[in-house]
Amino acid sequence: MMFLPMIRFFLKPYPCTLLLLLLTCTCYPSSEAYDPLDPYGNITIKWDVKSWTGDGYLAIVTIYNFQQYRHISAPGWSLGWTWAKKEVIWNMMGGQTTEQGDCSKFKGEQIPHCCKKDPIVVDLLPGTPYNQQVTSCCKGGVLSSWKQDPINAVASFQVVVGRAGTTNKTVKLPKNITLKAPGPGYTCGPAKIVKPTRFITPDKRRVTQALMTWNVTCMYSQFLAQKAPTCCVSLSSFYNDTVVSCPTCACGCQGNSSQSGNCVDPDSPHLASIVSNPGNNSIKPLVRCTNHMCPIRVHWHVKLNYKEYWRVKVTITNFNYRMNYSDWNLVVQHPNFDNLTQLFSFYYASLTPYGAINDTAMLWGIKFYNDLLMQAGPLGNVQSELLFRKDKSTFTFHEGWAFPRRIYFNGDNCVMPPPDAYPWLPNAGSQQKVSLLALMLTFLVTLVFYSYV
Numbered sequence: 282m283m284f285l286p287m288i289r290f291f292l293k294p295y296p297c298t299l300l301l302l303l304l305t306c307t308c309y310p311s312s313e314a315y316d317p318l319d320p321y322g323n324i325t326i327k328w329d330v331k332s333w334t335g336d337g338y339l340a341i342v343t344i345y346n347f348q349q350y351r352h353i354s355a356p357g358w359s360l361g362w363t364w365a366k367k368e369v370i371w372n373m374m375g376g377q378t379t380e381q382g383d384c385s386k387f388k389g390e391q392i393p394h395c396c397k398k399d400p401i402v403v404d405l406l407p408g409t410p411y412n413q414q415v416t417s418c419c420k421g422g423v424l425s426s427w428k429q430d431p432i433n434a435v436a437s438f439q440v441v442v443g444r445a446g447t448t449n450k451t452v453k454l455p456k457n458i459t460l461k462a463p464g465p466g467y468t469c470g471p472a473k474i475v476k477p478t479r480f481i482t483p484d485k486r487r488v489t490q491a492l493m494t495w496n497v498t499c500m501y502s503q504f505l506a507q508k509a510p511t512c513c514v515s516l517s518s519f520y521n522d523t524v525v526s527c528p529t530c531a532c533g534c535q536g537n538s539s540q541s542g543n544c545v546d547p548d549s550p551h552l553a554s555i556v557s558n559p560g561n562n563s564i565k566p567l568v569r570c571t572n573h574m575c576p577i578r579v580h581w582h583v584k585l586n587y588k589e590y591w592r593v594k595v596t597i598t599n600f601n602y603r604m605n606y607s608d609w610n611l612v613v614q615h616p617n618f619d620n621l622t623q624l625f626s627f628y629y630a631s632l633t634p635y636g637a638i639n640d641t642a643m644l645w646g647i648k649f650y651n652d653l654l655m656q657a658g659p660l661g662n663v664q665s666e667l668l669f670r671k672d673k674s675t676f677t678f679h680e681g682w683a684f685p686r687r688i689y690f691n692g693d694n695c696v697m698p699p700p701d702a703y704p705w706l707p708n709a710g711s712q713q714k715v716s717l718l719a720l721m722l723t724f725l726v727t728l729v730f731y732s733y734v
């Protein structure tokens with residue numbers, strides 16, 4: 282019974298892979314982004330024309346990260362587009378183009394900020410002088426997720442465009458908009474003219490409106506990001522001594538083939554010098570040598586059983602020597618989250634993408650306490666305990682029910698152990714069979730999903 286919702290859950294995101302499993306037909310993953318835990322997640326970019334100038338317009342461009350839990354971390358976003366005509370950017374505030382391009386045609390007093398046909402804009406850094414700032418700018422391209430911090434999930438810059446249309450009939454919208462965050466992963470639709478934005482003055486006594494507004498929507502896809510898994514899950518319980526570790530090679534394999542990742546042994550005498558020397562590829566994670574080779578491991582321990590409650594301990598461990606994860610977040614799906622009673626040292630928010638089903642939680646760290654998950658080493662972990670109230674009609678320690686259905690770290694799906702390895706209740710072997718079948722199916726589907734990435 283209780284696995285029905287879960288199977289439905291897995292059916293939704295991977296209809297194609299399921300088909301493949303059942304019919305062994307050749308179908309390819311669609312590049313269309315669909316995240317079952319954040320079905321409406323997107324980044325919307327809005328251009329508001331605030332005034333027409335002699336040869337173009339002044340616009341405020343605002344980037345809204347409407348994704349519930351996926352954020353953009355350093356070195357931050359970059360936004361590119363292709364001009365429809367011969368537009369130039371006279372000047373910018375709160376952002377800058379990465380290249381000026383060839384402005385040799387301009388002989389007058391003013392040289393444009395950018396003459397490129399396909400400019401790429403990046404955010405300014407914190408501490409930019411006030412006279413170059415606009416509201417919500419200058420965060421070094423870092424954007425929070427909408428659930429964690431909606432105020433810091435917004436970025437904006439001002440751009441003065443020349444050699445462009447000067448009325449809402451003659452202006453041409455930018456084309457081929459690209460958003461990097463900082464790598465690939467986002468696909469942006471075409472710009473669409475929408476109802477002009479209304480601005481309310483701070484004293485709320487007057488409303489002004491943009492002369493013209495257009496929107497662009499960008500969606501994330503793990504397929505496009507071409508990301509190998511970056512996170513795995515291990516499990517344990519008070520009722521069974523077995524600690525089920527992360528699947529071997531979950532994020533890569535040790536070894537010296539071209540596909541295998543690099544790792545360091547924490548006992549190596551050269552540890553400090555290897556870590557401090559970024560070498561040729563400082564962005565690639567440098568992980569501690571483990572069987573799973575993942576930069577992040579999430580451990581779920583079923584710790585205690587009370588009459589009315591049960592308690593879980595969650596530990597997130599960083600195995601990456603080259604990364605402090607700031608503003609990390611975890612998304613966990615478990616049917617008992619509708620009766621979460623107490624939570625220690627993490628923030629909690631419920632995600633209810635399907636209205637009534639309250640089984641998904643977003644957890645993140647407390648500012649200045651544990652919002653920074655430190656690089657691999659003795660300090661590289663954060664932990665919390667969760668207290669759930671038992672609902673007598675559904676609660677059980679049988680059939681792996683007490684373990685999470687799905688975990689994301691910073692928006693990336695974590696690799697779960699195969700269900701037949703879950704810690705069993707003593708003498709529960711025979712009862713496992715039916716649900717194991719269901720779990721096996723979901724595991725296979727996940728495997729196929731990853732084999733595409």
Ligand SMILES: *[C@@H]1O[C@H](CO)[C@@H](O)[C@H](O)[C@H]1NC(C)=O
Binds near residue numbers: 323324347498
């Ligand atoms: C983008 O997200 C916003 C906020 O959740 C939502 O209102 C809008 O419909 C979404 N757009 C698309 C195209 O999904």
Ligand SMILES: *[C@@H]1O[C@H](CO)[C@@H](O)[C@H](O)[C@H]1NC(C)=O
Binds near residue numbers: 449450474492493
């Ligand atoms: C352009 O401006 C005129 C008024 O000047 C307005 O009636 C019209 O709706 C505007 N069109 C667009 C696409 O904003």
Ligand SMILES: *[C@@H]1O[C@H](CO)[C@@H](O)[C@H](O)[C@H]1NC(C)=O
Binds near residue numbers: 361457459
């Ligand atoms: C759109 O941008 C991408 C990446 O910048 C580029 O490869 C592609 O050729 C562009 N397409 C057009 C029509 O400009």
Ligand SMILES: *[C@@H]1O[C@H](CO)[C@@H](O)[C@H](O)[C@H]1NC(C)=O
Binds near residue numbers: 325476496
């Ligand atoms: C355009 O974007 C703004 C800001 O995200 C949003 O409020 C508005 O609903 C969007 N309009 C459309 C038609 O998507």
Ligand SMILES: *[C@@H]1O[C@H](CO)[C@@H](O)[C@H](O)[C@H]1NC(C)=O
Binds near residue numbers: 535536537538
């Ligand atoms: C490394 O490669 C060599 C030659 O290809 C092979 O003999 C050796 O077993 C490999 N070592 C590991 C740990 O895979």
Ligand SMILES: *[C@@H]1O[C@H](CO)[C@@H](O)[C@H](O)[C@H]1NC(C)=O
Binds near residue numbers: 560
């Ligand atoms: C770093 O790059 C240089 C040139 O691209 C190459 O010669 C050298 O072998 C590389 N070093 C390592 C450790 O990969």
Ligand SMILES: *[C@@H]1O[C@H](CO)[C@@H](O)[C@H](O)[C@H]1NC(C)=O
Binds near residue numbers: 602603604605655656
């Ligand atoms: C992580 O933060 C610590 C303390 O702020 C710092 O010493 C260390 O260099 C940082 N590591 C990385 C990889 O940025």
Ligand SMILES: *[C@@H]1O[C@H](CO)[C@@H](O)[C@H](O)[C@H]1NC(C)=O
Binds near residue numbers: 621622633639
């Ligand atoms: C989901 O359940 C938790 C725990 O009882 C509760 O705090 C939260 O408000 C619920 N969320 C919704 C949307 O019902």
Ligand SMILES: *[C@@H]1O[C@H](CO)[C@@H](O)[C@H](O)[C@H]1NC(C)=O
Binds near residue numbers: 619620670671672673
């Ligand atoms: C668990 O939560 C659901 C939905 O919020 C509620 O209907 C139910 O009574 C709760 N069960 C217990 C034992 O508190």
Ligand SMILES: *[C@@H]1O[C@H](CO)[C@@H](O)[C@H](O)[C@H]1NC(C)=O
Binds near residue numbers: 525703705707
């Ligand atoms: C503990 O769980 C494992 C499966 O992970 C199982 O093989 C083992 O028999 C269980 N131990 C007991 C005492 O039931």
